[in-house]
Amino acid sequence: MHIAEGFLPAPHALGWTLAAAPFVVHGARCVVKEVREHPESTLLLGAAGAFTFVLSAIKLPSVTGSSSHPTGTGLGAVLFRPPVMALLGTIVLLFQALLLAHGGLTTLGANAFSMAVVGPWVGYGAYRLVSRCGGGLLPAVFAAMALSDLATYVTTALQLALAFPDAQSGFLGAAAKFLGVFAVTQVPLAIGEGLLGVLLFRVLTVNARPELIRLGVLRPDPERAER
Amino acid sequence: MRRRLVTALLVLAVVALFAVPLLVGGASEYAGTDSQATELIEGSRPGYQPWFSSVFSPGSSEVESGLFALQAAVGGMVLGYVLGRLRGRRLAERASAERASTPPAEP
Numbered sequence: 001m002h003i004a005e006g007f008l009p010a011p012h013a014l015g016w017t018l019a020a021a022p023f024v025v026h027g028a029r030c031v032v033k034e035v036r037e038h039p040e041s042t043l044l045l046g047a048a049g050a051f052t053f054v055l056s057a058i059k060l061p062s063v064t065g066s067s068s069h070p071t072g073t074g075l076g077a078v079l080f081r082p083p084v085m086a087l088l089g090t091i092v093l094l095f096q097a098l099l100l101a102h103g104g105l106t107t108l109g110a111n112a113f114s115m116a117v118v119g120p121w122v123g124y125g126a127y128r129l130v131s132r133c134g135g136g137l138l139p140a141v142f143a144a145m146a147l148s149d150l151a152t153y154v155t156t157a158l159q160l161a162l163a164f165p166d167a168q169s170g171f172l173g174a175a176a177k178f179l180g181v182f183a184v185t186q187v188p189l190a191i192g193e194g195l196l197g198v199l200l201f202r203v204l205t206v207n208a209r210p211e212l213i214r215l216g217v218l219r220p221d222p223e224r225a226e227r
Numbered sequence: 228m229r230r231r232l233v234t235a236l237l238v239l240a241v242v243a244l245f246a247v248p249l250l251v252g253g254a255s256e257y258a259g260t261d262s263q264a265t266e267l268i269e270g271s272r273p274g275y276q277p278w279f280s281s282v283f284s285p286g287s288s289e290v291e292s293g294l295f296a297l298q299a300a301v302g303g304m305v306l307g308y309v310l311g312r313l314r315g316r317r318l319a320e321r322a323s324a325e326r327a328s329t330p331p332a333e334p
Contacts, residue, residue: 001261006277007268047309053302057295061248065255066263100294101281102261153260164268164275174271181263192244199237202230207313 001059001068001182002093002111003156005104012163017109020090023117027086034080041080044204044211048076049088051200055193056092056115062185070193071152074145075200077120078127079215089116114155123148137205137218138198145197149190153182 008016034041055072062068076085090112096102103111127144131137157178166173204212212218268275285291 001259004261004265004277005281006279007265010278043309043312046305050302050305050309054299054306055302057298057302059257059259059295060245061255061257063248063251065248065257066260067257068260095298098282099285100291100298101284104279104281106279156264160264160268164271166271177267178264181260181267185260188244188248192241195237195241195244199234199241202234203310204313207310207317 001156002096002103002115003107003160005097005101006106007104008107008110008159008163010106012159013106013109015109016107016113016159020086020109020113020117023083023086024090024112027083027088027090027116030081030083031087034084038214040211041215044079044208044215045076045084045088048079048084049091051075052085052088052092053095055196056096060189060192062188064185066181066185068153068182068185068189070189070196071115071119071149072145072193073115073119073152074123074127074141074148074193074197077124077148078141078144079212079217082117082120082124085120086112086116089120110159111156114159115152118155119148119152122151138201141197141201142194146190146194149193150183150186153186154179157182 031045034045052072052075055070057069059067059069071089073085073089076088090108093103093108093111093115097104097108123144126147127140130140130143135143158175160178161171161175164174165171166177169176205218209218213220285294
């Protein structure tokens, strides 16, 4: 889950905000461009945003005895490439910071960097890698969803370790400690998110074929019989 | 048929993944990882004070869960609307294709 309000020292909060800002601005321009040039994409863009919105509201129990929530940013990263998710993910984070006291305004930059920038890019990279190795669409989607989720929380743990290095063991000691909290809890959630993503893509490949072909996710093959 | 089976198995796997910890975990409180991290920070830096507090905090945990549920509901609604529209579009296309290929029975 995200870094709580006020829990990053001011220089770190500012630094991460500056680091995330260009990605979010670029993402906003990508969303506007996509909607303007391909108005038919609006539906799927809505689906990508809604998926992140739902998943990041659901705190799930993990085998570690703690709970966390998935991120759902892999879907949009696969469909529309990662920059789009930089905006959509940040909107979700802003909503939670303002209305739910979850995350925060001072930590928005750091949280956006982990959830809306690193997560989608890692997921997209995994998707490209698996599909290039001939893994097929659904395994690639699984990898994208699961790894974008996991990478988000690995980043969160590293951000905290950077801000609060351990008195004796320094950054690495603190990283191990925070990874123990965030990353380990997240593993079953990431697997669950991967499976959900596969479910959703099975629906989309049947019902949104033209869009997926235009977005380059599916290859056009006219002879493929309807189911 | 096989498609349906795969879907059912996927749904079952997702449910099992989150039901099993609840059943096995017993008395665990399932505290959020964010509050655990906050405790870690307070443990390693006893003097650390958050230097900013949330602009708005839900008054009680009931209100907070309600707002989280609202967020999930809004997202679920939009997602359902999109999938419903896409599916309706495909069915309509298939129906009009069938109509075009079979000539009308009566002139």
